[in-house]
Amino acid sequence: xxxxxxxxxxxxxxxxxxxxxxxxxxxxxxxxxxxxxxxxxxxxxxxxxxxxxxxxxxxxxxxxxxxxxxxxxxxxxxxxxxxxxxxxxxxxxxxxxxxxxxxxxxxxxxxxxxxxxxxxxxxxxxxxxxxxxxxxxxxxxxxxxxxxxxxxxxxxxxxxxxxxxxxxxxxxxxxxxxxxxxxxxxxxxxxxxxxxxxxxxxxxxxxxxxxxxxxxxxxxxxxxxxxxxxxxxxxxxxxxxxxxxxxxxxxxxxxxxxxxxxxxxxxxxxxxxxxxxxxxxxxxxxxxxxxxxxxxxxxxxxxxxxxxx
Amino acid sequence: xxxxxxxxxxxxxxxxxxxxxxxxxxxxxxxxxxxxxxxxxxxxxxxxxxxxxxxxxxxxxxxxxxxxxxxxxxxxxxxxxxxxxxxxxxxxxxxxxxxxxxxxxxxxxxxxxxxxx
Numbered sequence: 001x002x003x004x005x006x007x008x009x010x011x012x013x014x015x016x017x018x019x020x021x022x023x024x025x026x027x028x029x030x031x032x033x034x035x036x037x038x039x040x041x042x043x044x045x046x047x048x049x050x051x052x053x054x055x056x057x058x059x060x061x062x063x064x065x066x067x068x069x070x071x072x073x074x075x076x077x078x079x080x081x082x083x084x085x086x087x088x089x090x091x092x093x094x095x096x097x098x099x100x101x102x103x104x105x106x107x108x109x110x111x112x113x114x115x116x117x118x119x120x121x122x123x124x125x126x127x128x129x130x131x132x133x134x135x136x137x138x139x140x141x142x143x144x145x146x147x148x149x150x151x152x153x154x155x156x157x158x159x160x161x162x163x164x165x166x167x168x169x170x171x172x173x174x175x176x177x178x179x180x181x182x183x184x185x186x187x188x189x190x191x192x193x194x195x196x197x198x199x200x201x202x203x204x205x206x207x208x209x210x211x212x213x214x215x216x217x218x219x220x221x222x223x224x225x226x227x228x229x230x231x232x233x234x235x236x237x238x239x240x241x242x243x244x245x246x247x248x249x250x251x252x253x254x255x256x257x258x259x260x261x262x263x264x265x266x267x268x269x270x271x272x273x274x275x276x277x278x279x280x281x282x283x284x285x286x287x288x289x290x291x292x293x294x295x296x297x298x299x300x301x302x303x304x305x306x307x308x309x
Numbered sequence: 310x311x312x313x314x315x316x317x318x319x320x321x322x323x324x325x326x327x328x329x330x331x332x333x334x335x336x337x338x339x340x341x342x343x344x345x346x347x348x349x350x351x352x353x354x355x356x357x358x359x360x361x362x363x364x365x366x367x368x369x370x371x372x373x374x375x376x377x378x379x380x381x382x383x384x385x386x387x388x389x390x391x392x393x394x395x396x397x398x399x400x401x402x403x404x405x406x407x408x409x410x411x412x413x414x415x416x417x418x419x420x421x422x423x424x425x426x
């Protein structure tokens with residue numbers, strides 16, 4: 001099968017640009033071989049590659065899960081399969097950050113080298129009549145120019161670069177990681193990782209998100225989403241002093257961010273610091289923007305407390 | 310705010326935010342709104358994602374989920390994901406199967422390739 005795909009690529013009837021770029025040019029700074037043997041294998045039954053793939057990466061990230069426990073979270077009977085967004089959602093429900101990788105084989109390799117298996121979305125058929133399938137990539141070999149995967153009923157399979165790329169292209173080279181709280185991906189990008197942590201927070205994993213916001217801020221100390229999210233998750237944990245600190249940092253790093261002033265005002269208000277709260281709330285209202293309504297409400301509440309009737 | 314249309318949109322947005330349980334904590338703006346702003350989604354995107362959560366839940370229900378399950382699953386999605394799913398669930402990739410089919414297809418490709426030559 002690998003020879004077939006390679007022959008097809010070489011003949012030019014199928015173009016595999018990433019394989020071409022990597023052929024003979026291993027990415028710098030990577031160990032030549034990685035295989036994450038500890039990633040458990042969960043065999044899929046018909047249509048269950050979503051739950052099976054998720055079970056593998058969730059267990060690898062320290063969260064017990066089975067195909068049976070995940071099926072109700074991702075399997076969609078009317079589509080006889082699992083949507084990508086729901087794969088991310090189920091990861092969050094397990095208290096993990098669901099992170100979509102850059103669409104590149106090299107990104108995949110760097111994450112594997114850092115110990116993270118990835119779920120990839122593949123098209124096993126033609127673009128016009130796709131058959132979508134999830135598999136878990138657990139290793140690579142730069143000398144053999146291949147990847148090691150757990151897929152379907154095979155606990156271990158080896159796919160050459162062209163073979164993986166041929167199957168992986170049509171999904172836009174989609175791949176996802178399931179990250180424990182407080183852990184950055186090896187190929188983390190600020191905006192994408194911040195959004196991923198915020199999505200975990202929104203899905204209810206506030207405690208876990210707080211750890212990941214801290215990790216985000218260690219790397220990018222001025223991240224608005226990071227500081228704001230840290231403020232919100234500290235608040236949710238009842239730590240008003242820490243929330244005030246985070247929102248305060250946000251307003252200093254981003255003096256035009258109305259929501260940061262609003263939330264700072266709210267926390268100061270709850271801590272009884274009415275004068276400071278009023279200043280922050282007025283600033284939030286002045287800055288306007290889509291959250292102006294909320295800011296006005298906050299200011300009204302503060303003024304009402306200041307001047308009882 | 311430049312045009313009256315944008316002003317109208319923002320007013321609608323304020324009404325939606327006031328009327329609906331938008332943030333997790335009383336009085337605090339949710340992090341997701343800051344993410345949305347950072348991603349430079351239009352005000353329209355924010356309004357439609359509020360509407361879309363209920364939409365997407367009912368679309369999932371029509372594809373075989375109980376109302377409770379559909380609601381739980383939508384709750385785990387980001388605003389951007391909900392917006393993208395709305396009305397598109399039938400078209401988006403749904404990963405399903407592997408194994409035997411793959412072999413058959415590749416044999417098919419091989420045959421096609423040889424026949425082409």
